[in-house]
Amino acid sequence: MQFRPCIDIHNGAVKQIVGSSLTDAGDQARENFVAKQDAAYFAKLYESRGLRGGHVILLNHKDSEYYEATRQQALLALSAYPAGLQVGGGITTENAAAFLTAGASHVVVTSFVFREGRIDFDRLRELESAVGREHLVLDVSCKSFEGRYFVCTDRWQKKTDFELTEENLTMLSAFCDEFLIHAVDVEGKSRGIEEQVARILGSWAAKRPDFHEKITYAGGVGSFEDLEKLRQLGGGHVNVTIGSSLDLFGGDMAFEEVLRICKEA
Numbered sequence: 282m283q284f285r286p287c288i289d290i291h292n293g294a295v296k297q298i299v300g301s302s303l304t305d306a307g308d309q310a311r312e313n314f315v316a317k318q319d320a321a322y323f324a325k326l327y328e329s330r331g332l333r334g335g336h337v338i339l340l341n342h343k344d345s346e347y348y349e350a351t352r353q354q355a356l357l358a359l360s361a362y363p364a365g366l367q368v369g370g371g372i373t374t375e376n377a378a379a380f381l382t383a384g385a386s387h388v389v390v391t392s393f394v395f396r397e398g399r400i401d402f403d404r405l406r407e408l409e410s411a412v413g414r415e416h417l418v419l420d421v422s423c424k425s426f427e428g429r430y431f432v433c434t435d436r437w438q439k440k441t442d443f444e445l446t447e448e449n450l451t452m453l454s455a456f457c458d459e460f461l462i463h464a465v466d467v468e469g470k471s472r473g474i475e476e477q478v479a480r481i482l483g484s485w486a487a488k489r490p491d492f493h494e495k496i497t498y499a500g501g502v503g504s505f506e507d508l509e510k511l512r513q514l515g516g517g518h519v520n521v522t523i524g525s526s527l528d529l530f531g532g533d534m535a536f537e538e539v540l541r542i543c544k545e546a
Contacts, residue, residue: 287522313525327365339355431443451489483516
């Protein structure tokens with residue numbers, strides 16, 4: 282299990298928010314932490330610890346008055362740690378290559394390929410052709426609806442008909458190099474992981490050695506007990522992102538201890 286760091290950027294600042302509170306209207310979100318440092322600071326910190334594959338996420342819509350400030354922060358992070366970070370948030374075939382040129386190792390995509398409530402395979406193929414499968418991460422972040430988990434798009438505000446299942450992960454794996462999954466119902470709340478999501482990911486990963494440590498779970502990790510539970514459910518093959526609970530972002534979980542545990546897992 283690898284620790285995959287994050288740099289979430291909203292309204293031009295590095296933040297930790299409650300994911301389900303994010304809205305485009307008024308660029309609102311319930312904030313857990315707002316950093317005084319810029320995105321480059323965190324990128325350099327992650328590079329100093331040898332952490333690769335973290336994600337920089339732009340949380341503003343492209344039409345937001347804050348989008349350009351958010352984009353500039355993302356570019357600062359990518360230039361500070363070339364090829365060490367992934368970038369997501371509003372990625373399309375029009376801007377994906379530019380982010381790779383700016384230093385991203387991968388682009389992270391949801392809304393461009395999941396639109397109008399369903400997956401658009403034409404767009405998915407166009408994106409794979411534009412950047413290459415080896416540079417594509419599919420974000421299948423999901424919410425629970427009557428005990429089943431469905432991908433949500435547009436900063437997690439819109440439900441699709443695409444369910445998180447092992448069969449669907451297998452189908453999507455032909456197009457991408459990695460998966461990123463936020464359990465949206467618990468993201469930013471530090472009250473425990475979404476165990477069923479972790480079980481699905483762990484069960485699938487166990488059958489797919491080519492995706493070992495190429496799946497990253499985010500959402501709800503609030504203690505070292507949660508971290509151990511994710512390790513068990515993921516069979517050690519599922520990576521973890523921790524945001525609001527990390528002491529870097531005002532939480533109680535020591536960054537260095539998290540790194541030690543993940544390294545030993």
